[in-house]
Amino acid sequence: MAVNYIYPEYEIIRNNDRCINCRVCEKQCANSVHEYLPDTDKMISDDAKCVNCHRCVALCLTRALKIVKSGNTYRENANWSGKKMDELYRQAESGGVLLSSMGNPEPYPVYFDKILINASQVTNPSIDPLREPMEMRVKLGAKPQIVRRDDSGSIINNLPPQLSLSLPIMFSAMSYGSLSYNAHESLARAAQEFDILYNTGEGGLHEDFYRYSKNTIVQVASGRFGVHPGYLQAAAAIEIKMGQGAKPGIGGHLPGSKIVGDISRTRMIPEGSDAISPAPHHDIYSIEDLRQLVYSLKTASNYQKPIIVKIAAVHNVAAIVSGIARSGADIIALDGFRGGTGAAPARIRDHVGIPIELALASVDKRLRDEGIRDLVSIVAAGSIRSSADIVKAVALGADAVYIGTASLLALGCHLCRSCHTGRCNWGIATQIPELTKRLNPDIGYKRLVNLLSAWEHEIKEMMGGMGINSIEALKGNRLMLRGIGLNEKELEVLGIYHAGE
Numbered sequence: 001m002a003v004n005y006i007y008p009e010y011e012i013i014r015n016n017d018r019c020i021n022c023r024v025c026e027k028q029c030a031n032s033v034h035e036y037l038p039d040t041d042k043m044i045s046d047d048a049k050c051v052n053c054h055r056c057v058a059l060c061l062t063r064a065l066k067i068v069k070s071g072n073t074y075r076e077n078a079n080w081s082g083k084k085m086d087e088l089y090r091q092a093e094s095g096g097v098l099l100s101s102m103g104n105p106e107p108y109p110v111y112f113d114k115i116l117i118n119a120s121q122v123t124n125p126s127i128d129p130l131r132e133p134m135e136m137r138v139k140l141g142a143k144p145q146i147v148r149r150d151d152s153g154s155i156i157n158n159l160p161p162q163l164s165l166s167l168p169i170m171f172s173a174m175s176y177g178s179l180s181y182n183a184h185e186s187l188a189r190a191a192q193e194f195d196i197l198y199n200t201g202e203g204g205l206h207e208d209f210y211r212y213s214k215n216t217i218v219q220v221a222s223g224r225f226g227v228h229p230g231y232l233q234a235a236a237a238i239e240i241k242m243g244q245g246a247k248p249g250i251g252g253h254l255p256g257s258k259i260v261g262d263i264s265r266t267r268m269i270p271e272g273s274d275a276i277s278p279a280p281h282h283d284i285y286s287i288e289d290l291r292q293l294v295y296s297l298k299t300a301s302n303y304q305k306p307i308i309v310k311i312a313a314v315h316n317v318a319a320i321v322s323g324i325a326r327s328g329a330d331i332i333a334l335d336g337f338r339g340g341t342g343a344a345p346a347r348i349r350d351h352v353g354i355p356i357e358l359a360l361a362s363v364d365k366r367l368r369d370e371g372i373r374d375l376v377s378i379v380a381a382g383s384i385r386s387s388a389d390i391v392k393a394v395a396l397g398a399d400a401v402y403i404g405t406a407s408l409l410a411l412g413c414h415l416c417r418s419c420h421t422g423r424c425n426w427g428i429a430t431q432i433p434e435l436t437k438r439l440n441p442d443i444g445y446k447r448l449v450n451l452l453s454a455w456e457h458e459i460k461e462m463m464g465g466m467g468i469n470s471i472e473a474l475k476g477n478r479l480m481l482r483g484i485g486l487n488e489k490e491l492e493v494l495g496i497y498h499a500g501e
C-alpha cells in the first residue's frame with residue numbers, strides 16, 4: 001500500500017452553492033488540479049497538485065473558490081518544523097536536490113522594514129513635488145576624477161559613457177527562456193516608454209527586440225549564450241554576470257526541454273540541449289582576469305558603452321567591490337540574498353549570501369573611505385518591493401536599483417514559486433504556447449508603466465517631505481534614515497543612528 005508521507009500544502013475550498021460548473025478553473029489550471037465529473041455533475045479538486053498560484057481564484061466569476069493553508073500538521077516541534085520534515089520526506093523520496101523559485105522566503109531580518117525615513121519640520125522646509133521641480137534623472141557610469149579645461153578655459157568633456165535613466169529604477173536580468181516572449185516584450189516596451197533599461201539576462205537577445213536597443217542591457221554570463229558582436233553592439237550597456245543573489249557561488253541551468261525554437265536560436269545552442277552556465281567564468285580567477293574581460297568588451301563596443309559587473313552580495317563584498325571598481329567596470333550591480341530566480345537549489349537560495357541593505361551600506365562606505373566612490377555607480381538589487389525600499393536603498397548609497405520580482409508581480413505573478421516547473425499559469429515563466437498567450441504584452445507593459453508612475457510619485461513625495469529635490473542629493477544621505485529595533489552592530493554596518501537619536 002502506498003504511503004503518503006507528504007501532505008498537501010494547500011486546501012481548495014469550493015462553495016458548491018456558488019459553483020456553476022463552468023469548468024473555467026479546470027481549463028485554466030496547468031497543474032490539472034480541477035476536474036469535472038460528468039457522472040455526478042460536480043467539480044472536484046486535487047489539493048496535492050495545487051501550487052497556490054491563484055489563477056483559478058482570480059478567474060472564477062462566481063467567487064466560488066478559496067485556497068487556504070492546509071490544516072494538516074506534522075508532529076512538529078520547535079526544532080523540527082513542519083517545513084523541515086516535509087523537505088526531508090521529499091528528499092527521501094526523490095534522492096535529489098530541492099529546487100525552488102523566486103527569492104529567499106526564510107525569516108531573516110528585512111532591514112528595509114527596520115529603517116525609517118526623515119521628514120522636514122519647521123526649520124528646513126519640505127518641498128511640494130507638485131509645484132516644484134524634482135530631479136529624478138540619474139546617470140550611471142564612472143565619473144571623471146578631475147575636470148579638464150582647454151586653453152580657452154572651457155571644460156573638456158572627458159565623461160566616460162553613461163546610462164541615462166528617467167528615474168533610478170531598471171528591470172533586472174531575466175532571460176528569454178526563463179521568461180516568456182510576451183513577458184520580455186512587456187519589460188522592453190515599458191523600459192522604452194519610461195526611458196529606463198531592461199536586462200536580457202543570459203539568454204541572448206531575440207531579434208525582435210533589437211528595436212529596443214537604447215533601453216537594453218545585454219548580459220555576458222559564464223555560459224556566453226547568445227553572445228556575438230551584433231549582440232554587444234545592440235545594447236546600451238553590457239553586464240558581466242559574475243554572480244546572482246539568489247544562488248551565489250553556483251551556475252545556472254535551463255533544462256533542454258525549454259531550449260526550443262526561438263530560445264535555442266537566441267541562445268545559439270542546439271534544441272533540446274541543457275543550457276548550463278558554469279559556476280565560474282573559466283577565464284576569470286582574479287581582478288586582473290576580470291579587467292581583461294571588461295576591456296575586451298569595451299574594445300568590442302568601441303568604448304561607447306558602460307560595462308556593468310554584477311555580483312552576489314556575500315560576506316566580504318566591500319573588499320570585492322573595491323577590487324572590481326579598479327577593474328575598469330563603470331557600474332557594479334550588487335544582488336542581495338532575497339533576489340528572485342527562475343530556479344535555484346533551495347539550500348543555496350535560503351542559506352548563502354547576505355541582505356542587500358548591509359552589503360550596500362558597507363560597499364558605499366568602503367568606496368568613500370578609499371576615495372573611489374565616483375569611479376563606479378552602484379545598482380542595488382535583491383528584493384526591492386516598494387518605492388520606500390528604493391528611497392532607503394539610495395540613501396544607503398545606491399545610484400539606482402534593479403527590480404525583478406516586483407516587475408513580475410506587476411505582470412500578474414502570484415509568487416507561487418513554481419517557475420522551475422515551466423508551467424506558469426500566468427504566462428510569465430513558461431514557454432508552453434497555451435500559457436504564454438495568457439500574458440498580453442499590451443496589458444503587461446501598461447501595468448509596468450503604471451507601477452513605475454506610481455512609484456515615481458511616491459519617491460518624489462518622500463524626497464519632498466525630506467526637503468530634498470534630487471536623487472543625487474539623496475544618494476548616500478544616511479542622515480535621512482533611522483533604525484528601529486536594531487542592535488549597535490547592525491546600526492554600525494548600516495551607518496545610521498537609532499530612532500530617537
Ligand code: SF4
Pocket residue numbers: 014018019020021022023024025026043056059060061062063064065
Ligand atoms: S471557475 Fe468557479 S464557477 Fe467555474 S467551475 Fe471553477 S469553481 Fe465553479
Ligand code: SF4
Pocket residue numbers: 053101102408412413414415416417418419420423424425426427428429
Ligand atoms: S512567475 Fe509564474 S510560476 Fe513563477 S512564481 Fe510567478 S506565478 Fe508562479
